[in-house]
Amino acid sequence: MFLIATELTMIRFMSAMAALFLMALPLAAAETRVFEAANGLVEIPADPQRIVSLHDLSITLPLVEFGGVDKIAGSHGRVDDQGQPYIRTVNTLFGVDYANTDIEFIGVFNEIDLERIAALEPDLIIGRAGNDDKLLENLSKIAPTILIDVVGLDYFGRMHAVADAANLTDEYDRRQALYELRIAESRRLIPNAKDISVSIIQPWPKDGYINGSRTYYALSQVLDDIGFSKPQVIADITDKSGDAEFSPEFLPELDADFAFSTYEIANSDQASPQQIRDAFEALIPGFCDIVHFCRNHQLAILPRSPIYASSFRSLEIANDSVLTHIVGREFVPFRKN
Structure with missing residues (x-):
């Protein structure tokens, strides 16, 4: 009888514990x-x-x-x-x-x-x-x-x-550490980045202006982290968007050692690098003969979506693009008149 009573007591105890456990599940889920x-x-x-x-x-x-x-x-x-x-x-x-x-x-x-x-x-x-x-x-x-x-x-x-x-901060921290390693290597490869000016610009011929960007998601972040300089009119942009519209006559103020522009497949009139070049030409006839970066083949036109976004993958692509177009090549330095 004692054994039976003990077994019944244990069964009741385990049942009670199971019930408490099940009751606690929603509480845990609702933390x-x-x-x-x-x-x-x-x-x-x-x-x-x-x-x-x-x-x-x-x-x-x-x-x-x-x-x-x-x-x-x-x-x-x-x-x-x-x-x-x-x-x-x-x-x-x-x-x-x-x-x-x-x-x-x-x-x-x-x-x-x-x-x-x-x-x-x-x-x-x-x-x-x-x-x-x-x-x-x-x-x-x-x-x-x-x-x-x-x-x-x-x-x-x-x-x-x-x-x-x-x-999800654990994965953020891991990717942040990897990015810092990549940028450190880029700084090693371009120790004189502060002496190299880079302009981020986009032509909008239908609206009659060139967009200059102080911030451009991953691309501008990489350029800033490596330490490149900007044309003064871009560095002085104060709008919260990080962008400013410049009329075509301001083009000389946007000139630099290098320039980046982008194309977007989803935009039928900006779906290729050639369309971007044509857009510049439509705004400023003879564009490529006027500005230093184009005249000296120092204009890079990149796909927009991968670098115009908030992600470490975007930063990696932007970093690789910058290295590809600037590192390990001779270039003609821009001298402002």
């Missing part, structure tokens, strides 16, 4: 923490599993890069000429898109579908301060919503904020 975002202190899941991203380049891309594909329930995207949605740059750098994942399309810029977001039952929504503020009140009714300060934070700060919110 939260306070996140400091541009929109204040927000209580978010400690390890979110159903994230909605309101921007492909600055939020979805780092989430994917840091190993969070399965955490993304929905993402902002673009629509191609055939009407098919895609996740810009994420699809080309990592092969991740709506068609081959469970990520749902939630709309394009300024046309985010709140009902579609609600249907996804997200546990965290990540947007950008200055872009998504008008949606904040309604989004916060759906799930905890944080806005990343994309203007106040620097390139790495923005990526780290996304990684932190998604509980």
Whole structure:
């Protein structure tokens, strides 16, 4: 009898422990923490599993890069000429898109579908301060919503904020360390970078101006980290976007030892390097004879999407492009008249 009673007691004890364990599971799943975002202190899941991203380049891309594909329930995207949605740059750098994942399309810029977001039952929504503020009140009714300060934070700060919110900082730290090693090697190869000027410019003939960029996502970050200088008119850009529009007569002020411009396959009138050259020529006839960097074959026209994005892969591509076009070659230094 004693043995039977003891066995019954043990069974009841184990049953009680199992019940307590099952009761604790939702509590563990609901563990939260306070996140400091541009929109204040927000209580978010400690390890979110159903994230909605309101921007492909600055939020979805780092989430994917840091190993969070399965955490993304929905993402902002673009629509191609055939009407098919895609996740810009994420699809080309990592092969991740709506068609081959469970990520749902939630709309394009300024046309985010709140009902579609609600249907996804997200546990965290990540947007950008200055872009998504008008949606904040309604989004916060759906799930905890944080806005990343994309203007106040620097390139790495923005990526780290996304990684932190998604509980993916270990992979961020690993990639950050690798990037620092690559940049150290680039500085070794170009010890005189401060004496070399580089201009980032883009022609827009239909609008009648040349865009000069002080910041250009991964490309400008790499140039700055290596230590190159800029034309003064570009260094003096104060607009928060990091860009400024220059009329064609300002072209001599944008001249430099080297220049980078970009083409974008998704833009039918800027889909190749030759189209970019033609665009410059349309703005300034005889363009290549006027500016030093073109006259001396020191203009590089790169694919835009891989380097106009927030990711360590983008930084690697930008670094390799800079090394390819500047290191190990003779060039004609620019001397301003």
